[in-house]
Amino acid sequence: MIEEGGKRGKTMAEKRQLFMEMRAQNFDVIRLSTYRTACKLRFVQKRCNLHLVDVWNMIEAFRDNGLNTLEHNTEINVSRLETIISSIYYQLNKRLPTTHHISVDLSISLLLNFMVAAYDSEGHGKLTVFSVKAMLATMCGGKIVDKLRYVFSQISDSNGMMTFSKFDQFLREVLKLPTAVFEGPSFGYTEHSLRTCFPQQKKITLNMFLDALMADPPPQCLVWLPLMHRLANVENVFHPVECSFCRSESMMGFRYRCQQCHNYQLCQDCFWRGHASGPHSNQHQMKEHSSWKSPAKKLSHAISKSLGCVPSREPPHPVFPEQPERPLDLAHIVPPRPIANNMNDTMVMSSGAPTPTKSLSQTLTVRQCPLNALNALNALNALNALNALNALNALNALNALNALNALNALNALNALNAR
Ligand SMILES: [Zn+2]
Numbered sequence: 001m002i003e004e005g006g007k008r009g010k011t012m013a014e015k016r017q018l019f020m021e022m023r024a025q026n027f028d029v030i031r032l033s034t035y036r037t038a039c040k041l042r043f044v045q046k047r048c049n050l051h052l053v054d055v056w057n058m059i060e061a062f063r064d065n066g067l068n069t070l071e072h073n074t075e076i077n078v079s080r081l082e083t084i085i086s087s088i089y090y091q092l093n094k095r096l097p098t099t100h101h102i103s104v105d106l107s108i109s110l111l112l113n114f115m116v117a118a119y120d121s122e123g124h125g126k127l128t129v130f131s132v133k134a135m136l137a138t139m140c141g142g143k144i145v146d147k148l149r150y151v152f153s154q155i156s157d158s159n160g161m162m163t164f165s166k167f168d169q170f171l172r173e174v175l176k177l178p179t180a181v182f183e184g185p186s187f188g189y190t191e192h193s194l195r196t197c198f199p200q201q202k203k204i205t206l207n208m209f210l211d212a213l214m215a216d217p218p219p220q221c222l223v224w225l226p227l228m229h230r231l232a233n234v235e236n237v238f239h240p241v242e243c244s245f246c247r248s249e250s251m252m253g254f255r256y257r258c259q260q261c262h263n264y265q266l267c268q269d270c271f272w273r274g275h276a277s278g279p280h281s282n283q284h285q286m287k288e289h290s291s292w293k294s295p296a297k298k299l300s301h302a303i304s305k306s307l308g309c310v311p312s313r314e315p316p317h318p319v320f321p322e323q324p325e326r327p328l329d330l331a332h333i334v335p336p337r338p339i340a341n342n343m344n345d346t347m348v349m350s351s352g353a354p355t356p357t358k359s360l361s362q363t364l365t366v367r368q369c370p371l372n373a374l375n376a377l378n379a380l381n382a383l384n385a386l387n388a389l390n391a392l393n394a395l396n397a398l399n400a401l402n403a404l405n406a407l408n409a410l411n412a413l414n415a416l417n418a419r
């Protein structure tokens with residue numbers, strides 16, 4: 001009896017662990033509910049290591065675990081959910097270098113308990129397939145546009161038009177996330193949620209769907225979602241600027257500049273908590289900055305802009321063809337397992353999965369040793385990473401060019417002064 005009680009106690013502690021840790025972060029002192037919600041969900045995402053799982057890997061995991069063959073309202077029990085979550089984390093560790101392996105058991109426990117708290121609050125021990133898909137595809141890593149494309153593939157008909165009732169169902173599921181972190185009063189599901197996203201019940205295509213959900217500002221009930229992605233994007237942005245309130249020498253993340261007070265700048269922690277000092281008041285209008293430009297860069301930017309080198313504003317998402325998109329199940333893109341059949345080590349995954357696509361095995365004919373098979377999959381991942389890197393390099397090259405332009409402008413100015 002005593003042991004049983006102890007066991008139950010441990011389980012309760014496990015169930016509460018994530019929430020206790022979240023409480024210790026003191027997010028509740030953040031004044032704006034949008035930032036508060038986004039910070040809490042970002043915390044959950046990182047603590048569960050979901051930020052390391054790209055949305056494409058998540059979609060692949062849905063397929064490998066047979067979720068694509070099930071109706072959305074099919075219920076799966078918690079032990080099957082645990083199997084799905086386990087496979088997601090074991091696959092993640094296979095993609096990560098050994099030095100960066102995550103604790104699979106802890107991640108499973110935290111995520112499973114969070115999902116059950118969020119989606120099975122009445123304790124039936126069951127979650128619907130759509131709950132699982134909506135939650136994991138929202139809370140994983142990757143670009144918001146890719147996540148929304150996946151969501152659209154799940155809620156649209158064969159003509160590529162959104163089904164309103166299915167989108168309403170998606171809202172019900174996704175708004176359980178803010179509710180789970182105690183932000184239900186601001187962002188819980190209501191019967192008006194659907195109308196705030198699409199005021200008119202007309203035909204909604206993928207591009208219209210993306211336009212609406214990625215608008216600035218986004219629909220009120222989902223405003224925390226793009227913010228969560230922006231938080232992630234600026235997390236490592238460094239601003240060599242002193243915070244006017246806490247006086248820390250530099251800032252990470254967002255930087256806020258008062259539009260009234262001269263050179264009054266706050267770090268995100270101070271601004272979110274409503275701190276103000278001197279003549280500055282937290283009623284003043286503040287501008288949010290997600291990058292820092294040195295004065296020289298600003299000059300070069302101004303010059304390139306005047307020369308027409310800088311596009312005035314980029315569209316929020318690429319425009320996709322109007323034809324209905326095939327559901328993004330990746331069946332024909334990424335093989336479910338590394339190529340080799342001669343792998344007799346622990347790398348072998350679920351059974352009954354389709355054989356790898358021909359094109360990939362042709363491009364990546366590496367069969368000398370079992371490790372090469374894994375390398376083939378890694379190569380694909382590396383390719384993705386490389387693409388990201390190339391984009392970064394291109395950006396750097398642009399910056400270098402801008403710096404050069406600035407230098408030339410400066411030289412020209414000096415020459416002029418010398419005259
Ligand atoms: Zn500060």
Ligand SMILES: [Zn+2]
Pocket residue numbers: 258259260261264279280281284
């Ligand atoms: Zn001010």
